[in-house]
Amino acid sequence: MNRSTIDLWVGIFVALGLGALLFLALKVGNLASFSTAQTYRVQAKFGNIGGLKVRAPVKGAGVVVGRVTEIRFDNESYEAVATLTLDASYQFPRDTAAKILTSGLLGEQYIGLEAGGNPAMLKDGDRLRITQSAVVLENLISQFLFSKAAEGGDAKGGK
């Protein structure tokens, strides 16, 4: 085997390897979705983010329009501040509401955006005023139990 043939084979090998990396990045991973697109960032404060994680999707009407890029705790208001990075091709009114929702019964948590009626659009660095925290199962159950107990008490008192 002379040298030029070795060059050819090594070239094929390296091209194949890089092709495999590209395949992994584009077809298997999610590089194509948001890395090159123009984005803008908005913040939203939540009383409780539940199981929301960084990189969770942000959906408007069920369509993924961005991702949660940062979650931190605000020392002054004792609330969680989530930074949402949204694709610039999707515009939302300034009074858009952000809710933490769960996909399916046991699925991952995501942020759902519900557009408001304000004619002005969200800009980079804006804050979403209307938010709804994650539903914590324990709180839900205790509310249910309390309301049941209250109902039971009323029924007895009525008799």
Next chain:
Amino acid sequence: MRAALTHLGAAVTAGVWRLGYATRFFGYLLWHSGTAFRRFRLTLREIYFAGVLSLIIILVSGLFVGMVLALQGYETLQRYGSSEALGILVALSLVRELGPVVAGLLFASRAGSAITAEIGLMKATEQLSAMEMMAVDPVARVVAPRFWGGVISMPLLAALFSAMGIFGGYLVGVVLIGVDEGAFWSQMQAAVDVRNDILNGVIKSAVFGVAVTFIAVFEGYDAPPTAEGVSGATTRTVVTSSLAILALDFVLTALMFTGGNAK
């Protein structure tokens, strides 16, 4: 009793001595790596032997590992009615763990053993001493190109293994069993992150490449110059580098993935 203690002590001292020698050899190797890049043809030749000739075994193993993953994964997932998550299962297990680790193990037994045997035999037939006589540094001329050839080949082989495995998973999952094709790819894309999963897998395979190739060249260079010595060194290369891969994999996984999840 006393003899046993002496033996144990001698074994420990010899191990530490060898470790020190290996570290010094690693530094010397890096210091004299310039030749491997200045005369890149030497390295190119080693990429051919370590990488191109390992292609077949890597591609075929990757395909079958992916196919088995899809079969076994489907069996369990469909019990919970989530057979669409098959793409996630196949892609994440390959990209994060199986790709780098199995490709590394195959690389150690296919290319690492060959490197050790070659360098060991060159030493046994006094080719290395002959080079020294001609004022050619055998580390720069023989060891460094093999080392860098292996280090360059390994991440590419691991990526090919993962890609081939995912293709195998697709063949079995979508074509054979009939999982929905759109869900297979879209769930996979939603779950696999480029930086956290794919880049970490590439880093893993690069670390394994350095470890395996270094163990191979060191065992070859350090082999006793006899037929027995070379065969022993070749065995040690496969055993040591397999253990090194598994141990390093544990450390790297602990560093990369638990840290990310806790955040």
